[in-house]
Amino acid sequence: MDTDIDQMLDLMDRTFRDFEKSMPSKPEFMKLSFGMAFRFREKDIYQAMIQKLARVQSAVRAARLLLINGFVQEQAILQRTIDETNEDIMFLVYAVTNDTITDLHKRFLEAFWEEEIDESGTLLASKQNRIMIPRKKIQAYLANIEGVKLDLATSEDTARTISKVYSGFVHGASPHIMEMYGGFPPRFHTNGMTGTPRMEEHSDDLWNYVYRSFLSYTAVAKALGAEKHVEILNKHLVKFEQNRGMRQ
Template identity: 35%
Template structure:
């Protein structure tokens, strides 16, 4: 697993560098709250896809470190982040990769994504509100755009994936109970702890999906050679169902 992880990480970092090179550079600007910082002022969908890819790259490394440290509750939260960000990459990339219809929900998503948290220098006087595109709408678009057989079943599968690890983010009781070993709550968990072993078993699937999302992002940004490279690495490391191939 360690060798496959290192190879996958290198492929994603190379893709990151190439995607970054084809985009307009961030500019150092003053935000609505009066603070200064780097921003993509053009607010292009390709820039949103790239930034979501950066979040995936961070989350997959966080997941690996948290699993190695036995912090399964936080690992579950990272899995939830990867589930959500991955579906957002698919949602944003579809019009550019598949020629799917660019809908009003894409404009709504981009407006909210690039929106600053505060619009007043005194944050207590800020009137900014977020109007997020619902997960249901994103799932529905993905099902239509990628047209994977039974639409109803595919939608339900995406909903289950979205919901499985939500409790780790929101601190649901049932999810926190995974830290209990039958005698006491142990943080971090020992490597023999059953829920932690289950998470370790799922890590290759999350690595595979992260790479697939990176490949999709590269293609959406017109980095065809990099897309082909990431995809070749995927087929070298993983079987068609996303399971890790035996490494020599």
């Protein structure tokens, strides 16, 4: 397995623990309609970033475990989650670094903090109806912010194309399922695909997802004003990119 992936994950782990410790307020064990649970009381944008980092860190580690055991289709399904979580992180970061929390951010955060169970206290009786922000609106916002060096339409189209590719894995489209078929004699590989050509391509894919998650950590460090972490992460980022042939 790629040693750079191990190092990126380790740096992300240590960075996350530093961010977690430095938070001015921690989750509280409080009474809700359905019982006791840990929740943030303030519900600010920085707490949302930390939670999204926790999600992406857990998800990339899970994707790595799936790859090691040959479950590359399931890895691809999880990578759709990683994609969207990294988009969410950058969406929140730009609200801070650009000093503009838009109405779109406010609606996103309102949906993010909403409980799954309302005052009824039970899932079956709950009338909760979370209004999710369409993914295309978040992608359009990011394309507009990041589009200084990129054509805006191309940036949006690229994000949508990646989402569509992995949608086939998520929803079980036939062409994607048929990637599980092959060998001598041909059969469906339902116990993982170790030893098949699919392993190499999905291994390369995982590197990209860990790398992009690493960039999210650097972005959050900037939003938090954690300059020492930015310096350390960027120093290692140069090495990872050099090892990958992305820079001289």
